[in-house]
Amino acid sequence: MMWTVKVVGLGMLALSLSLELLIWLFRRLKPGRIFNEVLFFPSEIVCVEHIFTPSSPYSCICSLPHGVETSFSRLLHHIMSASNSLDLCVFAFSNMDLCRAVLALHGKGVTIRVLTDKDYAAITGSQIGVLRRAGICVRCDVGSVYMHHKFAVMDGRLLITGSLNWTLTAVQSNTENIVVTEEPDLVQPFIKEFHRLWVHNDPARFHQSHDIKPAHVIV
Amino acid sequence: MMWTVKVVGLGMLALSLSLELLIWLFRRLKPGRIFNEVLFFPSEIVCVEHIFTPSSPYSCICSLPHGVETSFSRLLHHIMSASNSLDLCVFAFSNMDLCRAVLALHGKGVTIRVLTDKDYAAITGSQIGVLRRAGICVRCDVGSVYMHHKFAVMDGRLLITGSLNWTLTAVQSNTENIVVTEEPDLVQPFIKEFHRLWVHNDPARFHQSHDIKPAHVIV
Numbered sequence: 001m002m003w004t005v006k007v008v009g010l011g012m013l014a015l016s017l018s019l020e021l022l023i024w025l026f027r028r029l030k031p032g033r034i035f036n037e038v039l040f041f042p043s044e045i046v047c048v049e050h051i052f053t054p055s056s057p058y059s060c061i062c063s064l065p066h067g068v069e070t071s072f073s074r075l076l077h078h079i080m081s082a083s084n085s086l087d088l089c090v091f092a093f094s095n096m097d098l099c100r101a102v103l104a105l106h107g108k109g110v111t112i113r114v115l116t117d118k119d120y121a122a123i124t125g126s127q128i129g130v131l132r133r134a135g136i137c138v139r140c141d142v143g144s145v146y147m148h149h150k151f152a153v154m155d156g157r158l159l160i161t162g163s164l165n166w167t168l169t170a171v172q173s174n175t176e177n178i179v180v181t182e183e184p185d186l187v188q189p190f191i192k193e194f195h196r197l198w199v200h201n202d203p204a205r206f207h208q209s210h211d212i213k214p215a216h217v218i219v
Numbered sequence: 220m221m222w223t224v225k226v227v228g229l230g231m232l233a234l235s236l237s238l239e240l241l242i243w244l245f246r247r248l249k250p251g252r253i254f255n256e257v258l259f260f261p262s263e264i265v266c267v268e269h270i271f272t273p274s275s276p277y278s279c280i281c282s283l284p285h286g287v288e289t290s291f292s293r294l295l296h297h298i299m300s301a302s303n304s305l306d307l308c309v310f311a312f313s314n315m316d317l318c319r320a321v322l323a324l325h326g327k328g329v330t331i332r333v334l335t336d337k338d339y340a341a342i343t344g345s346q347i348g349v350l351r352r353a354g355i356c357v358r359c360d361v362g363s364v365y366m367h368h369k370f371a372v373m374d375g376r377l378l379i380t381g382s383l384n385w386t387l388t389a390v391q392s393n394t395e396n397i398v399v400t401e402e403p404d405l406v407q408p409f410i411k412e413f414h415r416l417w418v419h420n421d422p423a424r425f426h427q428s429h430d431i432k433p434a435h436v437i438v
Binding site: 003006007010011012013014015017018019021022025026036037038040042091141143144145146147148149150151161162163164169170173174175176177179181183185186189190193197 | 222225226229230231232233234236237238240241244245255256257259261310360362363364365366367368369370380381382383388389392393394395396398400402404405408409412416
């Protein structure tokens with residue numbers, strides 16, 4: 001009788017230990033939720049001052065609605081989340097709030113690289129000149145009809161991509177979308193493509209080819 | 220002695236059964252790999268005839284390279300994978316191969332809804348008229364400056380979205396991207412947004428308002 005109790009007891013112990021192991025393994029192997037968000041535009045026009053001055057969020061006295069979260073405030077929030085690097089690849093960039101966000105990151109020491117379209121960089125209202133004058137490294141794509149991307153990668157971790165150019169019309173007047181994701185299968189190809197385009201459009205490459213073939217420069 | 224053997228034996232049995240249960244549970248709980256792909260453009264210009272005539276893939280004798288997989292052939296492949304529905308929301312649609320793909324799906328009985336920009340639907344080269352004449356239901360967005368989306372949802376399952384308009388220039392000459400994903404967190408918001416825009420731009424709504432306020436129609 002005592003032996004039977006011991007047998008059952010030991011069996012129960014083995015079972016419970018195995019179940020504990022099972023629960024531990026399950027918790028370890030269960031993947032963490034990967035951040036994904038979709039934002040649609042046009043976005044409601046609200047005050048976004050608090051995003052730039054988080055220390056005094058209630059200081060703004062402008063006439064726009066305050067304390068309202070919109071697609072645009074979410075976009076600004078994601079951009080401002082960069083702590084090390086921002087790689088931006090955008091066709092048209094004339095939105096002054098988005099420019100302010102990039103300048104604020106630059107002021108905090110975030111490494112910023114901007115790749116843009118050669119024609120749209122020079123249009124009226126473009127903020128590309130403002131970024132350049134602030135000391136941000138900007139390159140223009142020279143190999144295609146249009147450099148039509150609209151994506152950004154923050155800290156090599158968070159991707160923003162979609163139909164939205166960084167303009168006021170896109171944000172306030174068009175139907176647009178952006179996908180915000182940390183999914184590595186999506187983020188990594190964009191990092192790779194940014195690197196490829198960045199190297200491909202290095203002005204040093206063109207100067208070098210001029211040095212080799214001076215006749216081409218003169219002609 | 221015999222009892223000790225039995226105790227150890229039963230303990231081992233309980234342990235092995237628990238481990239089997241653990242392995243079974245792990246296999247059940249391990250999430251299946253969600254399909255994600257990023258395609259970059261411009262795409263190499265190759266023959267895509269085999270995508271439209273899979274029964275005779277080697278029949279084309281055109282001068283373009285054959286049997287080469289490109290970003291554009293991948294895009295066509297994904298679109299042609301639709302078996303029940305295609306919801307397309309695109310700013311500019313002038314690419315004849317993409318039009319052919321949509322017509323082929325329509326011919327196979329796939330339910331197709333196309334939402335597009337009111338201005339770009341009428342420009343030279345637009346394929347929107349071709350789709351309408353084939354009997355495909357098309358609606359134009361009337362509520363925004365530009366209906367600037369470029370996304371498609373196949374069978375409520377697979378999302379294609381990005382910077383790429385459905386034009387020849389976008390495919391062959393611009394730097395562009397599209398994300399192709401089955402991630403529900405990304406697909407579902409696009410399905411919801413398509414539905415919202417589709418209902419919002421139902422011509423019947425405008426006719427109805429005209430019926431209610433006939434004076435507005437006359438004025």
